[in-house]
Structures are given as C-alpha cells and as structure tokens.
Amino acid sequence: xxxxxxxxxxxxxxxxxxxxxxxxxxxxxxxxxxxxxxxxxxxxxxxxxxxxxxxxxxxxxxxxxxxxxxxxxxxxxxxxxxxxxxxxxxxxxxxxxxxxxxxxxxxxxxxxxxxxxxxxxxxxxxxxxxxxxxxxxxxxxxxxxxxxxxxxxxxxxxxxxxxxxxxxxxxxxxxxxxxxxxxxxxxxxxxxxxxxxxxxxxxxxxxxxxxxxxxxxxxxxxxxxxxxxxxxxxxxxxxxxxxxxxxxxxxxxxxxxxxxxxxxxxxxxxxxxxxxxxxxxxxxxxxxxxxxxxxxxxxxxxxxxxxxxxxxxxxxxxxxxxxxxxxx
Amino acid sequence: xxxxxxxxxxxxxxxxxxxxxxxxxxxxxxxxxxxxxxxxxxxxxxxxxxxxxxxxxxxxxxxxxxxxxxxxxxxxxxxxxxxxxxxxxxxxxxxxxxxxxxxxxxxxxxxxxxxxxxxxxxxxxxxxxxxxxxxxxxxxxxxxxxxxxxxxxxxxxxxxxxxxxxxxxxxxxxxxxxxxxxxxxxxxxxxxxxxxxxxxxxxxxxxxxxxxxxxxxxxxxxxxxxxxxxxxxxxxxxxxxxxxxxxxxxxxxxxxxx
Numbered sequence: 001x002x003x004x005x006x007x008x009x010x011x012x013x014x015x016x017x018x019x020x021x022x023x024x025x026x027x028x029x030x031x032x033x034x035x036x037x038x039x040x041x042x043x044x045x046x047x048x049x050x051x052x053x054x055x056x057x058x059x060x061x062x063x064x065x066x067x068x069x070x071x072x073x074x075x076x077x078x079x080x081x082x083x084x085x086x087x088x089x090x091x092x093x094x095x096x097x098x099x100x101x102x103x104x105x106x107x108x109x110x111x112x113x114x115x116x117x118x119x120x121x122x123x124x125x126x127x128x129x130x131x132x133x134x135x136x137x138x139x140x141x142x143x144x145x146x147x148x149x150x151x152x153x154x155x156x157x158x159x160x161x162x163x164x165x166x167x168x169x170x171x172x173x174x175x176x177x178x179x180x181x182x183x184x185x186x187x188x189x190x191x192x193x194x195x196x197x198x199x200x201x202x203x204x205x206x207x208x209x210x211x212x213x214x215x216x217x218x219x220x221x222x223x224x225x226x227x228x229x230x231x232x233x234x235x236x237x238x239x240x241x242x243x244x245x246x247x248x249x250x251x252x253x254x255x256x257x258x259x260x261x262x263x264x265x266x267x268x269x270x271x272x273x274x275x276x277x278x279x280x281x282x283x284x285x286x287x288x289x290x291x292x293x294x295x296x297x298x299x300x301x302x303x304x305x306x307x308x309x310x311x312x313x314x315x316x317x318x319x320x321x322x323x324x325x326x327x328x
Numbered sequence: 329x330x331x332x333x334x335x336x337x338x339x340x341x342x343x344x345x346x347x348x349x350x351x352x353x354x355x356x357x358x359x360x361x362x363x364x365x366x367x368x369x370x371x372x373x374x375x376x377x378x379x380x381x382x383x384x385x386x387x388x389x390x391x392x393x394x395x396x397x398x399x400x401x402x403x404x405x406x407x408x409x410x411x412x413x414x415x416x417x418x419x420x421x422x423x424x425x426x427x428x429x430x431x432x433x434x435x436x437x438x439x440x441x442x443x444x445x446x447x448x449x450x451x452x453x454x455x456x457x458x459x460x461x462x463x464x465x466x467x468x469x470x471x472x473x474x475x476x477x478x479x480x481x482x483x484x485x486x487x488x489x490x491x492x493x494x495x496x497x498x499x500x501x502x503x504x505x506x507x508x509x510x511x512x513x514x515x516x517x518x519x520x521x522x523x524x525x526x527x528x529x530x531x532x533x534x535x536x537x538x539x540x541x542x543x544x545x546x547x548x549x550x551x552x553x554x555x556x557x558x559x560x561x562x563x564x565x566x567x568x569x570x571x572x573x574x575x576x577x578x579x580x581x582x583x584x585x586x
Contacts, residue, residue, distance in 0.1 A: 077418075081415075083418070204436075206436070207431075209428060212417045213415070214414065214416070216375075217414065217415070220378065220380070220404065221428060221429065221432060221484065222404030222431055223431070224401075266420055266421065267418040267419070267420045268420070
C-alpha cells in the first residue's frame, strides 16, 4: 500500500520553491524578503511591477504548461501501453505547429497564433481519431501507428513551411518548434482545463491501473475498456492542445516526468497523476527560469533546458533503479 | 449462487467452427474441464463464455440474463477469468496486482478498504506467496506470475471461475493444490469452475463434467465418468490412448502411433 501524503507534500513544497526562485531571479534580482513583502503589500513600486507584470504571468504559464504536458504524457503512456509515448506522439503538436507556423509565415499577429495552433491541434486530434477509429477494433498498435504517421505528415508540412518561408520569421518559428514561453499568454482557461482534467482522472485512476495490466485483463475485471480508451485519448489530446497552444512543443517534460515518478513511487495512477502535474509544473518553471537567465539578456527556448535537465536526471534514476534490482 | 448457460451457441475463429449449437448449463458445485487439441478454440470458447467476444449466434445467460446486456462490472462481480497471458506494461508490486482483483467490488470514488487488503492477503496466502507481497511483478518467475494471477482471481471472489490453462508454468505440487482448491470450493456449493486442461488424468481426477471439442464444430458434453473412454479420447487427440487400471484408480496412457 502506498502513502501518498509525503510525496505530494514534498512536490507541493518544490512547486512553491520554484515559484519563489522564478520571482527572484532575473536581470533585476529580488531577495526573498523583497518578494514576501511585495506579495503581502499593495504598494505600487518597481518590485511590484516586476513580480506581477513580468515574472508571475510567465511563471504561471510555465507551471500550467508543465502540468498539462506531464499529465498528458502519463495518460498517453497508459493509453498506448507504451513507455516511450509522450504527449506529441499522436501528432497533436505537429498539427498545432504546422498551423502556427503557417500563421507566422503569413505574418499574422500573436493573437492569431494561439488560435491557429489550437485549431491545428484539433484538426490533428479528429484526423487521428477518425482514421484509427474506423471499422474494426481500436487497439493501441493501430492508434499508435496512425498517430505516428500523421505526426510524420505534419513534420513534412512543417519542413516545407520552414524551407519556403522568408528569413525574418524563421527565428520565431524555430523557437516555437523548440518550445518557448517568452510569448506565452497566461490564460485562466488552461488552468481550468488542467483542474477539470485532474478531477476526471481522480475518478478513472483506478481503472487506469487495471488498464495497464492489459485490455483483456481490464475487461475481465469489470472495466469498460472502449469508452475508457476514447475518453483517455480525448483527454490527453486536449491537454496537449492547450499546452502546445501556450508554449509550442516543449519536449521531454511529458515523457520524463511520469517515468521519474514511476521510478520513485510506483505505478498507482491515483498518486502518479497529481504528482505528475506538480513535478511537471515545477520542472518547466525551473527550466524556464534558467532559459531566461542563463545567457541573459539572450533568451533560450525552454525546450532546450528541459532536455538538459531531464536527460541526465532520468538516466541517473534509471541506473540507480536497475542497479538495485538486478543481480548482474 | 450463479449459473452460466449457453443456448445453441455457435462460435468460430477465422471461419473455423469451434462449436455448433452448444448447449451447456454450468451450475454451482460443478467443475468443468474443456479438452481438445491445440487450436480447436478452447480459449476462444472461454472468452466467449466470459462475454469478451461475440458468438456467431446463440446466447449466453449469466443468472438467466443475457450476458450482452450486462455491464462489464456486473459480469466481473460474478464471473472471473484467468487469462493465459499477462501483459503488464508498468510493473507494480505483487500485493497491488492482487488488489486489482477487488476492482469490481469497489466504487469509482473509493479506495481499497482494510477488508479488501485482507481479502488480497488471504488470496496470496492461498497460493503461498505471502512473503513476496512487496516484490515487483517483473522480478517473478513464470510460475510465480501465474500464482499471482490466480491470487488476483481468488481476490475477485466470483461465483464462476473460468480458468484458461491454469496449470501452465506450475510445478506438480502447485498444480494439484490449485485444482484441489477449486474443486473443494465447488464442492462447498460456493462456486463453479470451467477450465481448459491438457492432462487427461488430472481432468479425470478433478472434473465432474467434461466438454470435448473435436475441432470440426462437433462437441460432446456430460459427466466426466460417462465421457472419458478410450474411443472418445483417441478420436479427440487423434492419437491412440489406453485405459489402465492401477491400484490408484484408472489412468490413460498414450499408445504408439498407428
């Protein structure tokens, strides 16, 4: 039996710590005292402006995006019964990227950008759903292959747009593809989506535990597999769509966070899913803080940082875990 | 007490007939064995009886209700199936795996109670795996995995047990214990068991009833003592079998090929 409290409490503390760090670090450093006094007062001064107008909105966007991605990744991994699955594997981000890049190449404003990214994501979701859902069974392999092929198609389209676009928007396009929070619009909607999704997963989490024992076994144990899989697909895809719309295709968070937690606390989704949201949010927030400070005033795309942090840490956990269990 | 009935059941896999107008009534207290060669559709028939796949025609009644009209959860409260293969994608501990057997008895909003944990621990004890409760599933041997799957089924505590090759990977000792467990369970009128088996002598020892699948749609059902004879079995396995009386009862041994 698991004890969820200690892990969730420590992840909550990590989340708070990453917000404080994000508020304090930057071209104008703030001490912790300054942060706390600013948060507690209504005085309009430069510190207030730095926190509330600059850093808080971006920190919020980063945390929510990280949470969305990690939750989507964890759900995709059960849905496809594949540990290599990430939120982008079924082409949601490909559709969003292709549409966003198209908007950029037309020179549309950033307000249009998120709208078209979301539209592209939806088109991709419906396409994959329709094609893999057709006649006959709806099994993970068929879904996975359909998604991977659609993603490859979007990839070709993206390359076409990149290679045929003029020099000027190229840099923005590349940042968008690597995942970048510097233009993220913090909206309440994505947080609401995240919270609703988390509530839904509370209800289906035990069914997910059983689904990861195999579809047939899940049916035998009383899970209605088909509706569960369809809702999983739609849920994970929508989460991804909102994340991509906000920050482009930030890599690694959705793949690595659920695995880190599986190695630490096992595979019970009732703990894994909320923990993924907290760890994914913290990881992306810390990464984004690094992305805007490491080579300031230059900014890095946050996706680069998530990979730099995620890859070694994940390898360390993997090594530690296998060293413990195997005799060799 | 639950019973399972098939009425004029036709089942086929890729245009090959498994059974033709099969009428079965499985009642509490009975232990059914399904015998047949490789690939005649024993597993397919079990899955059909469990409502996991549709029959070509005919119907299956679980407590007089058509199984297609019951939800998976309602079925799982009464009927459990031991699958031939397990496919864990994210390994968990032995006890957590056994606890998944309680799923059909717990609301979506609740967690496993102390009572569920107790049932799971008893199930582990029944397969003598108590000391491995905290081990990870992927570190177990084939036989141990099979015993965990059986414990999960026992924790589910249905009234109808469908077992697909329950003896696979098991040592002789555990094979006998397992068959003993289900046959005693049935004798107490608590449950009925249907299982696919390869060992005629174990079937003779533990089954009250038998279903023979000949591979061309023909089948034969009845009490084990009426069904088990040299002619039936030699035709079933397409290999001569001889009955030998010993001081421990009669046994069937394979003869030389014709």
